[in-house]
Amino acid sequence: MPPANSVAPVRTTSFVTRPGWVELAVAVLAALVLYLIGGVIAVRLPDDAPVSPGHVNFLISGLAPLGAFTLAVVVRIRDVRPFGYRWVSPGWLIAGMVIGIVCFGLSWPVSAVFDPLFPGSEDVQESYREAASSTIQSLAVTVVLGGILTPIGEEFLFRGVLANFLLRWAPWAAVTVSAAVFAVAHGINSVMPLAFVIGIATGLLLWSSGSIWPAVAVHMVYNSAGLIYHGTV
Template sequence: MNAMHTVSLDQDRRRPGWPELGMAILAAAVLYLAGSVIAVKLPDGSPVSPGQANFLVSGLAPLGAFAVAVLLRLRDVRPFGVRRVRAGWLLVGVAVGLVCFGLSWPVSAVFDPFFPGSEGVQQSYRDAASAGPLSLLVTIALGGLLTPLGEEALFRGVFANFLFRWGSWAGVIVSAAVFAVAHGINAIMPLAFVVGLANGLLLRFSGSLWPPIVVHAVYNSTSILYHGITGT
Protein backbone atom coordinates (compact mmCIF):
# COMPACT_ATOMS: atom_id res chain seq x y z
CA MET A 1 0.00 0.00 0.00
CA ASN A 2 1.58 3.28 -1.04
CA ALA A 3 1.71 6.44 1.05
CA MET A 4 -0.83 8.31 -1.09
CA HIS A 5 -3.41 5.51 -0.67
CA THR A 6 -2.79 5.53 3.09
CA VAL A 7 -3.45 9.29 3.23
CA SER A 8 -6.66 8.80 1.22
CA LEU A 9 -7.90 6.13 3.66
CA ASP A 10 -7.05 8.35 6.63
CA GLN A 11 -9.01 11.21 5.06
CA ASP A 12 -12.02 8.94 4.49
CA ARG A 13 -11.95 7.83 8.12
CA ARG A 14 -12.05 11.46 9.19
CA ARG A 15 -15.00 12.26 6.93
CA PRO A 16 -18.57 11.86 8.17
CA GLY A 17 -19.60 8.24 7.67
CA TRP A 18 -22.82 6.24 7.65
CA PRO A 19 -23.42 6.68 11.41
CA GLU A 20 -23.11 10.47 11.13
CA LEU A 21 -25.33 10.58 8.05
CA GLY A 22 -27.99 8.33 9.56
CA MET A 23 -28.17 10.18 12.87
CA ALA A 24 -28.18 13.56 11.10
CA ILE A 25 -31.13 12.50 8.92
CA LEU A 26 -33.03 11.15 11.94
CA ALA A 27 -32.33 14.22 14.06
CA ALA A 28 -33.23 16.57 11.21
CA ALA A 29 -36.54 14.78 10.60
CA VAL A 30 -37.50 14.98 14.27
CA LEU A 31 -36.42 18.61 14.67
CA TYR A 32 -38.04 19.80 11.42
CA LEU A 33 -41.29 18.06 12.38
CA ALA A 34 -41.29 19.45 15.92
CA GLY A 35 -40.43 22.94 14.72
CA SER A 36 -43.09 22.87 12.02
CA VAL A 37 -45.76 21.85 14.54
CA ILE A 38 -44.76 24.68 16.86
CA ALA A 39 -44.70 27.18 13.97
CA VAL A 40 -48.19 26.15 12.83
CA LYS A 41 -49.56 26.55 16.36
CA LEU A 42 -48.32 30.13 16.80
CA PRO A 43 -51.20 32.17 18.24
CA ASP A 44 -52.71 35.08 16.34
CA GLY A 45 -50.89 38.29 17.13
CA SER A 46 -47.61 36.52 17.89
CA PRO A 47 -44.58 38.84 17.58
CA VAL A 48 -42.99 36.18 15.37
CA SER A 49 -44.65 35.96 11.95
CA PRO A 50 -45.17 32.59 10.18
CA GLY A 51 -42.38 33.38 7.73
CA GLN A 52 -39.95 34.22 10.52
CA ALA A 53 -40.94 31.09 12.44
CA ASN A 54 -40.28 28.96 9.35
CA PHE A 55 -36.87 30.58 8.88
CA LEU A 56 -36.11 29.91 12.55
CA VAL A 57 -36.95 26.23 12.11
CA SER A 58 -34.95 26.11 8.86
CA GLY A 59 -31.89 27.31 10.75
CA LEU A 60 -32.15 25.56 14.11
CA ALA A 61 -33.29 22.12 12.92
CA PRO A 62 -30.30 21.45 10.62
CA LEU A 63 -27.92 22.98 13.17
CA GLY A 64 -29.24 20.53 15.75
CA ALA A 65 -28.81 17.65 13.30
CA PHE A 66 -25.27 18.83 12.53
CA ALA A 67 -24.44 18.93 16.25
CA VAL A 68 -25.69 15.35 16.67
CA ALA A 69 -23.50 14.20 13.75
CA VAL A 70 -20.41 15.95 15.15
CA LEU A 71 -20.84 14.64 18.68
CA LEU A 72 -21.59 11.06 17.64
CA ARG A 73 -18.02 9.86 16.97
CA LEU A 74 -15.65 12.41 15.46
CA ARG A 75 -16.25 15.19 18.00
CA ASP A 76 -14.37 17.58 15.78
CA VAL A 77 -15.94 20.09 13.38
CA ARG A 78 -13.00 20.13 10.95
CA PRO A 79 -13.96 16.89 9.11
CA PHE A 80 -17.28 18.60 8.41
CA GLY A 81 -15.59 21.57 6.74
CA VAL A 82 -15.53 24.04 9.62
CA ARG A 83 -12.05 25.31 8.88
CA ARG A 84 -10.39 28.68 8.49
CA VAL A 85 -10.16 29.91 4.93
CA ARG A 86 -8.45 32.78 3.16
CA ALA A 87 -10.40 36.00 2.78
CA GLY A 88 -10.29 35.66 -1.00
CA TRP A 89 -12.58 32.64 -0.81
CA LEU A 90 -15.11 34.66 1.17
CA LEU A 91 -15.06 37.36 -1.51
CA VAL A 92 -15.64 34.65 -4.11
CA GLY A 93 -18.60 33.56 -2.01
CA VAL A 94 -20.06 37.07 -2.10
CA ALA A 95 -19.69 37.22 -5.88
CA VAL A 96 -21.18 33.77 -6.41
CA GLY A 97 -24.11 34.62 -4.14
CA LEU A 98 -24.90 37.71 -6.21
CA VAL A 99 -24.59 35.71 -9.44
CA CYS A 100 -27.00 33.09 -8.09
CA PHE A 101 -29.45 35.85 -7.15
CA GLY A 102 -29.20 37.25 -10.67
CA LEU A 103 -29.80 33.79 -12.12
CA SER A 104 -33.03 33.40 -10.15
CA TRP A 105 -35.01 35.24 -12.86
CA PRO A 106 -33.89 33.19 -15.90
CA VAL A 107 -34.03 29.93 -13.93
CA SER A 108 -37.55 30.74 -12.74
CA ALA A 109 -38.61 31.71 -16.27
CA VAL A 110 -37.49 28.33 -17.59
CA PHE A 111 -38.75 26.06 -14.80
CA ASP A 112 -41.80 27.76 -13.26
CA PRO A 113 -44.14 26.42 -15.99
CA PHE A 114 -43.28 22.89 -14.82
CA PHE A 115 -44.57 23.65 -11.31
CA PRO A 116 -48.01 25.24 -11.72
CA GLY A 117 -49.71 26.37 -8.54
CA SER A 118 -46.52 26.74 -6.48
CA GLU A 119 -46.23 30.51 -6.82
CA GLY A 120 -47.22 31.08 -3.20
CA VAL A 121 -44.81 28.59 -1.65
CA GLN A 122 -42.69 31.35 -0.14
CA GLN A 123 -45.42 33.91 0.39
CA SER A 124 -45.01 33.84 4.19
CA TYR A 125 -41.35 34.83 3.74
CA ARG A 126 -42.31 37.69 1.44
CA ASP A 127 -44.94 38.84 3.90
CA ALA A 128 -42.39 38.87 6.72
CA ALA A 129 -39.91 40.84 4.59
CA SER A 130 -42.45 43.47 3.59
CA ALA A 131 -44.14 43.97 7.00
CA GLY A 132 -41.98 46.95 7.99
CA PRO A 133 -38.35 47.83 8.77
CA LEU A 134 -38.13 45.89 12.04
CA SER A 135 -39.74 42.80 10.53
CA LEU A 136 -37.36 43.07 7.56
CA LEU A 137 -34.31 43.17 9.85
CA VAL A 138 -35.52 40.18 11.87
CA THR A 139 -36.30 38.27 8.69
CA ILE A 140 -32.81 38.96 7.30
CA ALA A 141 -31.24 37.81 10.59
CA LEU A 142 -33.23 34.57 10.57
CA GLY A 143 -33.47 33.83 6.84
CA GLY A 144 -30.33 35.55 5.64
CA LEU A 145 -27.93 34.43 8.37
CA LEU A 146 -29.30 31.65 10.60
CA THR A 147 -30.93 29.56 7.87
CA PRO A 148 -27.82 29.53 5.59
CA LEU A 149 -25.63 28.60 8.56
CA GLY A 150 -27.85 25.66 9.50
CA GLU A 151 -28.61 24.40 6.01
CA GLU A 152 -25.00 24.53 4.85
CA ALA A 153 -23.84 22.76 8.01
CA LEU A 154 -26.22 19.88 7.25
CA PHE A 155 -26.29 19.65 3.45
CA ARG A 156 -22.66 20.51 2.73
CA GLY A 157 -21.02 19.79 6.11
CA VAL A 158 -22.60 16.36 6.55
CA PHE A 159 -24.08 15.25 3.21
CA ALA A 160 -21.46 16.56 0.78
CA ASN A 161 -18.48 15.60 2.92
CA PHE A 162 -19.95 12.11 3.36
CA LEU A 163 -20.41 11.77 -0.41
CA PHE A 164 -16.95 13.06 -1.32
CA ARG A 165 -15.52 9.63 -0.50
CA TRP A 166 -17.05 8.52 -3.84
CA GLY A 167 -15.59 11.44 -5.75
CA SER A 168 -16.02 15.16 -6.20
CA TRP A 169 -18.99 14.97 -8.54
CA ALA A 170 -20.87 12.60 -6.25
CA GLY A 171 -20.48 15.07 -3.41
CA VAL A 172 -21.35 18.14 -5.45
CA ILE A 173 -24.25 16.87 -7.56
CA VAL A 174 -25.95 14.48 -5.14
CA SER A 175 -25.79 16.89 -2.20
CA ALA A 176 -27.22 19.62 -4.45
CA ALA A 177 -30.04 17.29 -5.49
CA VAL A 178 -30.83 16.38 -1.87
CA PHE A 179 -30.76 20.06 -0.94
CA ALA A 180 -33.12 20.90 -3.81
CA VAL A 181 -35.62 18.13 -3.03
CA ALA A 182 -35.57 19.11 0.65
CA HIS A 183 -37.10 22.43 -0.42
CA GLY A 184 -40.09 20.57 -1.87
CA ILE A 185 -41.22 19.60 -5.35
CA ASN A 186 -42.07 23.13 -6.39
CA ALA A 187 -40.72 26.17 -8.23
CA ILE A 188 -38.02 26.69 -5.57
CA MET A 189 -36.37 23.34 -6.29
CA PRO A 190 -34.42 24.39 -9.45
CA LEU A 191 -33.12 27.52 -7.72
CA ALA A 192 -32.03 25.48 -4.71
CA PHE A 193 -30.24 23.04 -7.03
CA VAL A 194 -28.28 25.90 -8.65
CA VAL A 195 -27.22 27.25 -5.25
CA GLY A 196 -26.41 23.72 -4.10
CA LEU A 197 -24.16 23.09 -7.10
CA ALA A 198 -22.28 26.35 -6.54
CA ASN A 199 -21.82 25.62 -2.86
CA GLY A 200 -20.71 22.04 -3.40
CA LEU A 201 -18.03 23.23 -5.80
CA LEU A 202 -16.88 25.93 -3.39
CA LEU A 203 -16.66 23.44 -0.54
CA ARG A 204 -14.64 21.05 -2.68
CA PHE A 205 -12.16 23.64 -3.91
CA SER A 206 -11.80 25.69 -0.71
CA GLY A 207 -12.06 22.82 1.76
CA SER A 208 -14.18 25.02 4.02
CA LEU A 209 -17.87 25.52 4.78
CA TRP A 210 -17.49 29.27 5.13
CA PRO A 211 -17.56 30.19 1.41
CA PRO A 212 -20.79 28.19 0.84
CA ILE A 213 -22.31 29.82 3.91
CA VAL A 214 -21.41 33.23 2.49
CA VAL A 215 -23.00 32.34 -0.88
CA HIS A 216 -26.19 31.19 0.80
CA ALA A 217 -26.30 34.19 3.14
CA VAL A 218 -25.80 36.67 0.28
CA TYR A 219 -28.41 34.94 -1.88
CA ASN A 220 -31.03 34.75 0.88
CA SER A 221 -30.36 38.22 2.27
CA THR A 222 -30.48 39.84 -1.16
CA SER A 223 -33.72 38.02 -1.97
CA ILE A 224 -35.31 39.06 1.33
CA LEU A 225 -34.18 42.65 0.88
CA TYR A 226 -35.55 42.68 -2.67
CA HIS A 227 -38.96 41.44 -1.53
CA GLY A 228 -38.92 43.84 1.41
CA ILE A 229 -38.23 46.86 -0.78
CA THR A 230 -40.48 45.95 -3.70
CA GLY A 231 -43.27 44.37 -1.67
CA THR A 232 -43.55 41.53 -4.19
Protein backbone atom coordinates in the same frame (compact mmCIF):
# COMPACT_ATOMS: atom_id res chain seq x y z
CA MET B 1 11.63 -0.21 34.20
CA PRO B 2 12.85 0.11 30.58
CA PRO B 3 16.55 0.44 29.81
CA ALA B 4 17.97 3.95 29.87
CA ASN B 5 18.63 3.97 26.14
CA SER B 6 15.19 2.67 25.16
CA VAL B 7 12.76 4.86 23.23
CA ALA B 8 9.27 5.27 24.67
CA PRO B 9 6.47 4.39 22.24
CA VAL B 10 4.87 7.39 20.58
CA ARG B 11 1.14 7.64 21.20
CA THR B 12 -0.88 8.56 18.16
CA THR B 13 -4.47 9.59 17.97
CA SER B 14 -6.53 8.72 14.94
CA PHE B 15 -8.15 11.63 13.10
CA VAL B 16 -11.28 11.05 11.07
CA THR B 17 -11.03 13.09 7.88
CA ARG B 18 -14.69 12.93 6.91
CA PRO B 19 -18.04 12.10 8.54
CA GLY B 20 -19.10 8.48 8.07
CA TRP B 21 -22.26 6.43 8.08
CA VAL B 22 -22.81 6.98 11.80
CA GLU B 23 -22.74 10.76 11.44
CA LEU B 24 -24.95 10.68 8.35
CA ALA B 25 -27.56 8.45 10.00
CA VAL B 26 -27.67 10.57 13.16
CA ALA B 27 -27.91 13.79 11.13
CA VAL B 28 -30.74 12.52 8.91
CA LEU B 29 -32.77 11.13 11.79
CA ALA B 30 -32.25 14.22 13.95
CA ALA B 31 -33.13 16.55 11.06
CA LEU B 32 -36.37 14.68 10.35
CA VAL B 33 -37.40 14.79 14.01
CA LEU B 34 -36.47 18.45 14.49
CA TYR B 35 -38.15 19.59 11.27
CA LEU B 36 -41.26 17.65 12.29
CA ILE B 37 -41.33 19.23 15.74
CA GLY B 38 -40.82 22.67 14.21
CA GLY B 39 -43.56 22.05 11.67
CA VAL B 40 -46.02 21.08 14.38
CA ILE B 41 -45.17 24.21 16.34
CA ALA B 42 -45.61 26.38 13.23
CA VAL B 43 -48.97 24.84 12.37
CA ARG B 44 -50.29 25.28 15.91
CA LEU B 45 -49.16 28.90 16.09
CA PRO B 46 -52.29 31.02 16.75
CA ASP B 47 -53.32 33.58 14.16
CA ASP B 48 -52.87 36.43 16.64
CA ALA B 49 -49.36 35.36 17.66
CA PRO B 50 -46.92 38.28 18.00
CA VAL B 51 -44.44 36.63 15.64
CA SER B 52 -44.65 36.34 11.87
CA PRO B 53 -45.10 32.87 10.33
CA GLY B 54 -42.20 33.70 8.03
CA HIS B 55 -39.93 34.36 11.01
CA VAL B 56 -40.99 31.09 12.64
CA ASN B 57 -40.34 29.15 9.43
CA PHE B 58 -36.91 30.70 9.03
CA LEU B 59 -36.11 29.96 12.67
CA ILE B 60 -37.01 26.30 12.11
CA SER B 61 -35.02 26.23 8.85
CA GLY B 62 -31.95 27.38 10.74
CA LEU B 63 -32.21 25.62 14.10
CA ALA B 64 -33.35 22.18 12.87
CA PRO B 65 -30.32 21.53 10.63
CA LEU B 66 -27.97 23.12 13.18
CA GLY B 67 -29.29 20.73 15.81
CA ALA B 68 -28.82 17.78 13.46
CA PHE B 69 -25.28 18.93 12.63
CA THR B 70 -24.40 19.29 16.31
CA LEU B 71 -25.58 15.77 17.10
CA ALA B 72 -23.63 14.40 14.12
CA VAL B 73 -20.47 16.04 15.46
CA VAL B 74 -20.76 14.91 19.08
CA VAL B 75 -21.93 11.34 18.42
CA ARG B 76 -18.43 10.09 17.60
CA ILE B 77 -15.89 12.44 16.01
CA ARG B 78 -16.31 15.42 18.37
CA ASP B 79 -14.29 17.62 16.05
CA VAL B 80 -15.76 20.11 13.58
CA ARG B 81 -12.84 20.07 11.14
CA PRO B 82 -13.91 16.87 9.32
CA PHE B 83 -17.20 18.64 8.58
CA GLY B 84 -15.47 21.49 6.75
CA TYR B 85 -15.35 23.89 9.71
CA ARG B 86 -11.97 25.30 8.72
CA TRP B 87 -10.79 28.84 8.28
CA VAL B 88 -10.07 29.84 4.72
CA SER B 89 -8.43 32.78 2.95
CA PRO B 90 -10.53 35.91 2.31
CA GLY B 91 -10.31 35.25 -1.41
CA TRP B 92 -12.51 32.18 -1.09
CA LEU B 93 -15.08 34.14 0.91
CA ILE B 94 -15.11 36.90 -1.69
CA ALA B 95 -15.55 34.29 -4.41
CA GLY B 96 -18.49 32.87 -2.48
CA MET B 97 -20.09 36.31 -2.18
CA VAL B 98 -19.67 36.99 -5.90
CA ILE B 99 -21.17 33.60 -6.79
CA GLY B 100 -24.07 34.36 -4.45
CA ILE B 101 -24.77 37.57 -6.37
CA VAL B 102 -24.55 35.70 -9.68
CA CYS B 103 -27.00 33.07 -8.40
CA PHE B 104 -29.37 35.82 -7.30
CA GLY B 105 -29.22 37.28 -10.81
CA LEU B 106 -29.99 33.85 -12.26
CA SER B 107 -33.13 33.57 -10.13
CA TRP B 108 -35.17 35.58 -12.66
CA PRO B 109 -34.43 33.53 -15.81
CA VAL B 110 -34.65 30.25 -13.86
CA SER B 111 -37.99 31.28 -12.36
CA ALA B 112 -39.27 32.37 -15.77
CA VAL B 113 -38.58 28.88 -17.12
CA PHE B 114 -39.80 26.78 -14.19
CA ASP B 115 -42.61 28.79 -12.57
CA PRO B 116 -45.14 27.83 -15.28
CA LEU B 117 -44.31 24.16 -14.66
CA PHE B 118 -45.28 24.40 -11.00
CA PRO B 119 -48.55 26.39 -10.77
CA GLY B 120 -49.25 27.73 -7.30
CA SER B 121 -45.62 27.58 -6.24
CA GLU B 122 -45.57 31.30 -5.52
CA ASP B 123 -47.55 30.58 -2.35
CA VAL B 124 -44.60 28.59 -0.94
CA GLN B 125 -42.56 31.73 -0.34
CA GLU B 126 -45.47 33.98 0.59
CA SER B 127 -44.85 33.94 4.36
CA TYR B 128 -41.21 34.86 3.80
CA ARG B 129 -42.11 37.75 1.51
CA GLU B 130 -44.69 39.04 3.99
CA ALA B 131 -42.14 38.94 6.80
CA ALA B 132 -39.64 40.85 4.64
CA SER B 133 -42.08 43.48 3.41
CA SER B 134 -44.01 44.20 6.61
CA THR B 135 -41.87 46.82 8.40
CA ILE B 136 -38.19 47.81 8.53
CA GLN B 137 -37.88 46.02 11.87
CA SER B 138 -39.51 42.91 10.43
CA LEU B 139 -37.18 43.04 7.42
CA ALA B 140 -34.15 43.25 9.73
CA VAL B 141 -35.31 40.21 11.71
CA THR B 142 -36.05 38.36 8.48
CA VAL B 143 -32.54 39.00 7.15
CA VAL B 144 -30.98 37.81 10.41
CA LEU B 145 -33.07 34.63 10.47
CA GLY B 146 -33.36 33.91 6.74
CA GLY B 147 -30.20 35.54 5.45
CA ILE B 148 -27.78 34.42 8.17
CA LEU B 149 -29.15 31.70 10.47
CA THR B 150 -30.87 29.58 7.80
CA PRO B 151 -27.86 29.51 5.42
CA ILE B 152 -25.54 28.50 8.27
CA GLY B 153 -27.85 25.72 9.40
CA GLU B 154 -28.56 24.36 5.93
CA GLU B 155 -24.95 24.50 4.74
CA PHE B 156 -23.68 22.80 7.89
CA LEU B 157 -26.14 19.95 7.33
CA PHE B 158 -26.24 19.52 3.55
CA ARG B 159 -22.62 20.39 2.78
CA GLY B 160 -20.92 19.91 6.16
CA VAL B 161 -22.39 16.45 6.78
CA LEU B 162 -23.88 15.11 3.54
CA ALA B 163 -21.48 16.47 0.90
CA ASN B 164 -18.41 15.76 3.05
CA PHE B 165 -19.66 12.22 3.60
CA LEU B 166 -20.08 11.70 -0.16
CA LEU B 167 -16.78 13.34 -1.14
CA ARG B 168 -14.87 10.23 -0.01
CA TRP B 169 -16.02 8.67 -3.31
CA ALA B 170 -16.57 10.52 -6.62
CA PRO B 171 -16.40 14.28 -5.93
CA TRP B 172 -18.55 15.33 -8.89
CA ALA B 173 -21.20 12.82 -7.96
CA ALA B 174 -21.04 14.01 -4.35
CA VAL B 175 -21.62 17.62 -5.40
CA THR B 176 -24.53 16.63 -7.63
CA VAL B 177 -26.21 14.26 -5.18
CA SER B 178 -25.95 16.65 -2.23
CA ALA B 179 -27.36 19.45 -4.42
CA ALA B 180 -30.24 17.22 -5.53
CA VAL B 181 -31.11 16.24 -1.94
CA PHE B 182 -30.91 19.90 -0.93
CA ALA B 183 -33.24 20.86 -3.79
CA VAL B 184 -35.82 18.16 -3.03
CA ALA B 185 -35.75 19.16 0.65
CA HIS B 186 -37.19 22.52 -0.45
CA GLY B 187 -40.24 20.76 -1.90
CA ILE B 188 -41.42 19.85 -5.38
CA ASN B 189 -42.06 23.39 -6.57
CA SER B 190 -40.44 26.21 -8.51
CA VAL B 191 -37.93 26.78 -5.70
CA MET B 192 -36.36 23.37 -6.36
CA PRO B 193 -34.35 24.31 -9.52
CA LEU B 194 -32.93 27.41 -7.82
CA ALA B 195 -32.02 25.36 -4.75
CA PHE B 196 -30.24 22.87 -7.02
CA VAL B 197 -28.18 25.67 -8.59
CA ILE B 198 -27.21 26.94 -5.13
CA GLY B 199 -26.37 23.38 -4.07
CA ILE B 200 -24.06 22.87 -7.05
CA ALA B 201 -22.27 26.17 -6.41
CA THR B 202 -21.81 25.58 -2.69
CA GLY B 203 -20.77 21.96 -3.18
CA LEU B 204 -18.10 22.94 -5.68
CA LEU B 205 -16.75 25.58 -3.31
CA LEU B 206 -16.63 23.09 -0.44
CA TRP B 207 -14.78 20.60 -2.63
CA SER B 208 -12.33 23.20 -3.96
CA SER B 209 -11.56 25.05 -0.73
CA GLY B 210 -12.00 22.29 1.84
CA SER B 211 -13.99 24.72 3.97
CA ILE B 212 -17.70 25.19 4.60
CA TRP B 213 -17.46 28.98 4.88
CA PRO B 214 -17.32 29.92 1.15
CA ALA B 215 -20.51 27.84 0.72
CA VAL B 216 -22.10 29.70 3.63
CA ALA B 217 -21.10 32.99 1.97
CA VAL B 218 -22.90 32.01 -1.26
CA HIS B 219 -26.05 31.06 0.60
CA MET B 220 -26.03 34.14 2.84
CA VAL B 221 -25.63 36.57 -0.04
CA TYR B 222 -28.27 34.83 -2.15
CA ASN B 223 -30.86 34.67 0.64
CA SER B 224 -30.17 38.16 1.97
CA ALA B 225 -30.31 39.73 -1.48
CA GLY B 226 -33.65 38.09 -2.19
CA LEU B 227 -35.14 39.10 1.14
CA ILE B 228 -33.97 42.70 0.84
CA TYR B 229 -35.26 42.86 -2.73
CA HIS B 230 -38.73 41.62 -1.75
CA GLY B 231 -38.74 43.82 1.35
CA THR B 232 -37.92 47.05 -0.44
CA VAL B 233 -39.34 46.75 -3.96
